Amino acid sequence: MKKITIAIDGFSSCGKSTMAKDLAREIGYIYIDSGAMYRAVTLYSIENGIFQGNDIDTERLRKEIDDIHISFQLNPETGRPDTYLNGVNVENKIRSMEVSSHVSPIATLGFVREAMVAQQQAMGNSKGIVMDGRDIGTTVFPDAELKIFVTATPEIRAQRRYDELKAKGQEASFDEILENVKQRDYIDQNREVSPLRKADDALLLDNTDMTIPQQKEWLQEQFNKIVKR
Numbered sequence: 001m002k003k004i005t006i007a008i009d010g011f012s013s014c015g016k017s018t019m020a021k022d023l024a025r026e027i028g029y030i031y032i033d034s035g036a037m038y039r040a041v042t043l044y045s046i047e048n049g050i051f052q053g054n055d056i057d058t059e060r061l062r063k064e065i066d067d068i069h070i071s072f073q074l075n076p077e078t079g080r081p082d083t084y085l086n087g088v089n090v091e092n093k094i095r096s097m098e099v100s101s102h103v104s105p106i107a108t109l110g111f112v113r114e115a116m117v118a119q120q121q122a123m124g125n126s127k128g129i130v131m132d133g134r135d136i137g138t139t140v141f142p143d144a145e146l147k148i149f150v151t152a153t154p155e156i157r158a159q160r161r162y163d164e165l166k167a168k169g170q171e172a173s174f175d176e177i178l179e180n181v182k183q184r185d186y187i188d189q190n191r192e193v194s195p196l197r198k199a200d201d202a203l204l205l206d207n208t209d210m211t212i213p214q215q216k217e218w219l220q221e222q223f224n225k226i227v228k229r
Protein backbone atom coordinates (compact mmCIF):
# COMPACT_ATOMS: atom_id res chain seq x y z
CA MET A 1 0.00 0.00 0.00
CA LYS A 2 1.24 3.52 -0.81
CA LYS A 3 2.77 5.20 2.24
CA ILE A 4 1.77 8.72 3.24
CA THR A 5 3.02 11.47 5.57
CA ILE A 6 0.99 12.30 8.69
CA ALA A 7 1.43 15.63 10.50
CA ILE A 8 -0.07 16.10 13.98
CA ASP A 9 0.20 19.60 15.42
CA GLY A 10 -1.45 21.43 18.25
CA PHE A 11 -1.22 22.90 21.71
CA SER A 12 1.01 21.64 24.50
CA SER A 13 0.12 18.45 26.39
CA CYS A 14 -3.14 17.63 24.62
CA GLY A 15 -2.29 14.08 23.60
CA LYS A 16 -0.58 14.53 20.22
CA SER A 17 2.25 12.12 20.88
CA THR A 18 -0.03 9.55 22.51
CA MET A 19 -2.21 9.31 19.42
CA ALA A 20 0.69 9.67 16.98
CA LYS A 21 2.65 6.81 18.61
CA ASP A 22 -0.40 4.54 18.75
CA LEU A 23 -1.26 5.12 15.10
CA ALA A 24 2.36 4.67 13.97
CA ARG A 25 2.60 1.35 15.81
CA GLU A 26 -0.74 0.19 14.38
CA ILE A 27 0.10 0.99 10.75
CA GLY A 28 3.84 0.22 10.89
CA TYR A 29 5.03 3.80 10.30
CA ILE A 30 7.99 5.60 11.88
CA TYR A 31 7.02 7.97 14.70
CA ILE A 32 9.01 11.15 15.37
CA ASP A 33 8.38 13.45 18.34
CA SER A 34 9.69 16.78 17.03
CA GLY A 35 9.13 18.41 20.43
CA ALA A 36 11.68 15.98 21.91
CA MET A 37 14.26 17.48 19.53
CA TYR A 38 13.65 21.05 20.78
CA ARG A 39 13.69 19.66 24.33
CA ALA A 40 17.06 17.98 23.67
CA VAL A 41 18.58 21.24 22.37
CA THR A 42 17.23 22.91 25.52
CA LEU A 43 18.75 20.25 27.80
CA TYR A 44 22.09 20.67 26.01
CA SER A 45 21.87 24.44 26.56
CA ILE A 46 21.08 24.04 30.27
CA GLU A 47 23.85 21.49 30.84
CA ASN A 48 26.48 23.47 28.93
CA GLY A 49 25.99 26.90 30.49
CA ILE A 50 24.29 28.43 27.44
CA PHE A 51 21.54 29.65 29.76
CA GLN A 52 22.42 32.39 32.23
CA GLY A 53 19.18 32.41 34.22
CA ASN A 54 16.62 32.92 31.48
CA ASP A 55 19.05 34.58 29.06
CA ILE A 56 20.36 32.51 26.16
CA ASP A 57 23.91 32.90 24.82
CA THR A 58 22.63 32.69 21.24
CA GLU A 59 26.03 33.21 19.64
CA ARG A 60 27.45 30.17 21.46
CA LEU A 61 24.42 28.05 20.65
CA ARG A 62 24.69 29.09 16.99
CA LYS A 63 28.34 27.93 16.94
CA GLU A 64 27.52 24.63 18.68
CA ILE A 65 24.23 23.73 17.00
CA ASP A 66 25.94 21.44 14.46
CA ASP A 67 27.55 19.51 17.34
CA ILE A 68 24.14 18.67 18.82
CA HIS A 69 23.16 15.24 17.47
CA ILE A 70 19.69 13.98 18.23
CA SER A 71 18.48 10.49 17.44
CA PHE A 72 15.74 8.08 18.46
CA GLN A 73 16.04 4.41 19.40
CA LEU A 74 13.25 1.99 20.17
CA ASN A 75 13.07 1.08 23.85
CA PRO A 76 12.15 -2.63 23.91
CA GLU A 77 10.60 -2.29 27.39
CA THR A 78 8.16 0.49 26.53
CA GLY A 79 7.89 -0.31 22.81
CA ARG A 80 8.39 3.42 22.18
CA PRO A 81 11.32 5.47 20.88
CA ASP A 82 13.66 7.08 23.42
CA THR A 83 15.47 10.34 22.64
CA TYR A 84 19.30 10.37 22.53
CA LEU A 85 21.43 13.50 22.77
CA ASN A 86 24.99 12.97 21.48
CA GLY A 87 24.62 9.24 22.12
CA VAL A 88 23.18 9.51 25.65
CA ASN A 89 19.59 8.48 26.50
CA VAL A 90 17.91 11.68 27.74
CA GLU A 91 14.28 10.54 27.48
CA ASN A 92 13.49 11.19 31.16
CA LYS A 93 15.58 14.34 31.57
CA ILE A 94 13.94 16.17 28.66
CA ARG A 95 10.47 15.75 30.24
CA SER A 96 11.45 17.64 33.44
CA MET A 97 9.80 20.94 34.40
CA GLU A 98 13.19 22.63 34.10
CA VAL A 99 13.35 21.74 30.41
CA SER A 100 9.63 22.53 29.90
CA SER A 101 10.12 26.01 31.30
CA HIS A 102 13.11 26.81 29.02
CA VAL A 103 12.14 25.09 25.76
CA SER A 104 9.83 27.61 24.08
CA PRO A 105 12.39 30.47 24.06
CA ILE A 106 14.92 28.07 22.48
CA ALA A 107 12.30 27.10 19.88
CA THR A 108 11.87 30.75 18.81
CA LEU A 109 15.46 30.88 17.47
CA GLY A 110 15.53 30.76 13.67
CA PHE A 111 18.85 28.90 13.39
CA VAL A 112 17.67 26.23 15.86
CA ARG A 113 14.47 25.73 13.86
CA GLU A 114 16.40 25.58 10.57
CA ALA A 115 18.65 22.81 11.94
CA MET A 116 15.74 20.81 13.39
CA VAL A 117 13.51 21.17 10.32
CA ALA A 118 16.32 19.96 8.04
CA GLN A 119 16.75 16.82 10.19
CA GLN A 120 12.99 16.25 10.35
CA GLN A 121 12.59 16.55 6.58
CA ALA A 122 15.45 14.08 6.08
CA MET A 123 13.75 11.60 8.47
CA GLY A 124 10.53 11.85 6.46
CA ASN A 125 11.87 11.75 2.93
CA SER A 126 10.66 8.21 2.26
CA LYS A 127 7.18 8.88 3.73
CA GLY A 128 5.59 6.28 6.06
CA ILE A 129 6.06 8.71 8.95
CA VAL A 130 3.89 10.19 11.70
CA MET A 131 5.43 13.35 13.17
CA ASP A 132 3.94 15.53 15.90
CA GLY A 133 4.82 19.08 16.90
CA ARG A 134 3.82 22.66 16.24
CA ASP A 135 4.83 23.36 12.63
CA ILE A 136 4.77 19.95 10.97
CA GLY A 137 1.75 20.61 8.73
CA THR A 138 2.72 24.24 8.02
CA THR A 139 6.52 24.13 7.58
CA VAL A 140 8.13 20.69 7.87
CA PHE A 141 5.71 18.72 5.65
CA PRO A 142 3.35 21.23 4.00
CA ASP A 143 2.40 18.50 1.49
CA ALA A 144 1.47 15.89 4.12
CA GLU A 145 -1.55 13.87 2.96
CA LEU A 146 -3.09 13.82 6.47
CA LYS A 147 -2.85 16.82 8.81
CA ILE A 148 -4.45 17.01 12.24
CA PHE A 149 -4.57 19.99 14.61
CA VAL A 150 -5.32 19.02 18.22
CA THR A 151 -6.62 21.20 21.00
CA ALA A 152 -8.22 20.89 24.47
CA THR A 153 -8.79 23.34 27.33
CA PRO A 154 -5.61 24.45 29.16
CA GLU A 155 -6.97 23.05 32.46
CA ILE A 156 -7.53 19.58 31.01
CA ARG A 157 -4.09 19.64 29.39
CA ALA A 158 -2.40 20.68 32.64
CA GLN A 159 -4.29 17.93 34.49
CA ARG A 160 -3.12 15.31 31.98
CA ARG A 161 0.50 16.42 32.33
CA TYR A 162 0.17 16.58 36.14
CA ASP A 163 -1.20 13.02 36.27
CA GLU A 164 1.63 11.83 34.02
CA LEU A 165 4.40 13.35 36.17
CA LYS A 166 2.77 12.04 39.37
CA ALA A 167 2.50 8.54 37.89
CA LYS A 168 6.24 8.68 37.16
CA GLY A 169 6.85 9.65 40.81
CA GLN A 170 8.07 13.14 39.87
CA GLU A 171 7.40 16.29 41.90
CA ALA A 172 4.67 18.32 40.23
CA SER A 173 2.49 21.33 41.01
CA PHE A 174 -0.76 21.66 39.05
CA ASP A 175 -0.59 25.49 39.15
CA GLU A 176 3.01 25.52 37.90
CA ILE A 177 2.14 23.15 35.05
CA LEU A 178 -0.95 25.18 34.07
CA GLU A 179 1.14 28.36 34.02
CA ASN A 180 3.82 26.62 31.90
CA VAL A 181 1.23 25.26 29.44
CA LYS A 182 -0.29 28.74 28.97
CA GLN A 183 3.10 30.41 28.68
CA ARG A 184 4.34 27.94 26.05
CA ASP A 185 1.09 28.28 24.07
CA TYR A 186 1.59 32.04 24.04
CA ILE A 187 5.25 31.94 22.97
CA ASP A 188 4.59 29.18 20.40
CA GLN A 189 1.71 31.12 18.79
CA ASN A 190 3.44 34.48 18.78
CA ARG A 191 6.99 33.71 17.63
CA GLU A 192 8.18 35.08 14.30
CA VAL A 193 9.45 31.86 12.72
CA SER A 194 6.85 29.13 12.05
CA PRO A 195 4.36 30.10 14.77
CA LEU A 196 1.91 27.47 15.98
CA ARG A 197 -1.18 27.65 13.82
CA LYS A 198 -3.60 25.27 12.17
CA ALA A 199 -2.73 24.62 8.52
CA ASP A 200 -5.70 25.51 6.31
CA ASP A 201 -6.06 21.90 5.22
CA ALA A 202 -5.69 20.35 8.71
CA LEU A 203 -8.59 18.58 10.44
CA LEU A 204 -9.39 20.10 13.85
CA LEU A 205 -9.73 17.76 16.83
CA ASP A 206 -10.83 19.07 20.23
CA ASN A 207 -10.23 16.11 22.53
CA THR A 208 -11.24 17.81 25.81
CA ASP A 209 -14.02 15.26 26.32
CA MET A 210 -12.44 12.31 24.55
CA THR A 211 -10.73 9.29 26.05
CA ILE A 212 -7.44 7.94 24.70
CA PRO A 213 -9.18 4.99 22.95
CA GLN A 214 -11.77 7.35 21.40
CA GLN A 215 -9.18 9.69 19.91
CA LYS A 216 -7.14 6.72 18.71
CA GLU A 217 -10.18 5.35 16.87
CA TRP A 218 -10.96 8.77 15.39
CA LEU A 219 -7.41 9.11 14.06
CA GLN A 220 -7.39 5.59 12.61
CA GLU A 221 -10.65 6.44 10.77
CA GLN A 222 -9.08 9.58 9.26
CA PHE A 223 -6.09 7.53 8.11
CA ASN A 224 -8.35 4.85 6.59
CA LYS A 225 -10.32 7.47 4.66
CA ILE A 226 -7.13 8.84 3.07
CA VAL A 227 -5.50 5.55 2.15
CA LYS A 228 -8.73 4.07 0.74
CA ARG A 229 -9.47 7.12 -1.36
Ligand SMILES: Nc1ncnc2c1ncn2[C@@H]1O[C@H](COP(=O)(O)OP(=O)(O)O)[C@@H](O)[C@H]1O
Pocket residue numbers: 011012013014015016017018019132160161163164207210211212215
Ligand atom coordinates in the same frame (compact mmCIF):
# COMPACT_ATOMS: atom_id res chain seq x y z
N1 LIG B 1 -7.81 11.94 25.65
C1 LIG B 1 -7.02 11.86 26.72
N2 LIG B 1 -7.55 11.77 27.95
C2 LIG B 1 -6.77 11.70 29.05
N3 LIG B 1 -5.44 11.72 29.03
C3 LIG B 1 -4.83 11.81 27.85
C4 LIG B 1 -5.57 11.89 26.62
N4 LIG B 1 -4.68 11.96 25.60
C5 LIG B 1 -3.46 11.95 26.16
N5 LIG B 1 -3.53 11.84 27.50
C6 LIG B 1 -2.43 11.84 28.47
O1 LIG B 1 -2.03 13.20 28.56
C7 LIG B 1 -0.62 13.32 28.72
C8 LIG B 1 -0.07 14.25 27.63
O2 LIG B 1 -0.18 13.56 26.40
P1 LIG B 1 0.93 13.68 25.26
O3 LIG B 1 0.55 12.69 24.22
O4 LIG B 1 2.28 13.62 25.84
O5 LIG B 1 0.62 15.15 24.75
P2 LIG B 1 1.39 16.07 23.72
O6 LIG B 1 2.20 15.21 22.83
O7 LIG B 1 0.30 16.80 22.98
O8 LIG B 1 2.20 17.01 24.55
C9 LIG B 1 -0.07 11.91 28.68
O9 LIG B 1 0.16 11.48 30.00
C10 LIG B 1 -1.19 11.09 28.04
O10 LIG B 1 -1.21 9.77 28.51
Ligand SMILES: Nc1ccn([C@@H]2O[C@H](COP(=O)(O)OP(=O)(O)O)[C@@H](O)[C@H]2O)c(=O)n1
Pocket residue numbers: 011012013014034035036038039103104105107132133134135136184185188
Ligand atom coordinates in the same frame (compact mmCIF):
# COMPACT_ATOMS: atom_id res chain seq x y z
N1 LIG C 1 7.62 21.21 15.91
C1 LIG C 1 7.80 21.76 17.11
C2 LIG C 1 7.73 20.97 18.29
C3 LIG C 1 7.94 21.57 19.50
N2 LIG C 1 8.27 22.89 19.55
C4 LIG C 1 8.61 23.56 20.81
O1 LIG C 1 9.01 22.59 21.76
C5 LIG C 1 8.20 22.67 22.95
C6 LIG C 1 8.04 21.29 23.52
O2 LIG C 1 7.28 20.50 22.61
P1 LIG C 1 6.53 19.19 23.07
O3 LIG C 1 5.79 18.67 21.89
O4 LIG C 1 7.48 18.28 23.76
O5 LIG C 1 5.56 19.75 24.14
P2 LIG C 1 4.46 19.01 24.98
O6 LIG C 1 3.20 19.48 24.38
O7 LIG C 1 4.65 17.53 24.76
O8 LIG C 1 4.67 19.44 26.35
C7 LIG C 1 6.93 23.38 22.51
O9 LIG C 1 6.29 24.08 23.55
C8 LIG C 1 7.46 24.34 21.43
O10 LIG C 1 7.98 25.50 22.02
C9 LIG C 1 8.29 23.64 18.40
O11 LIG C 1 8.53 24.84 18.45
N3 LIG C 1 8.08 23.05 17.19
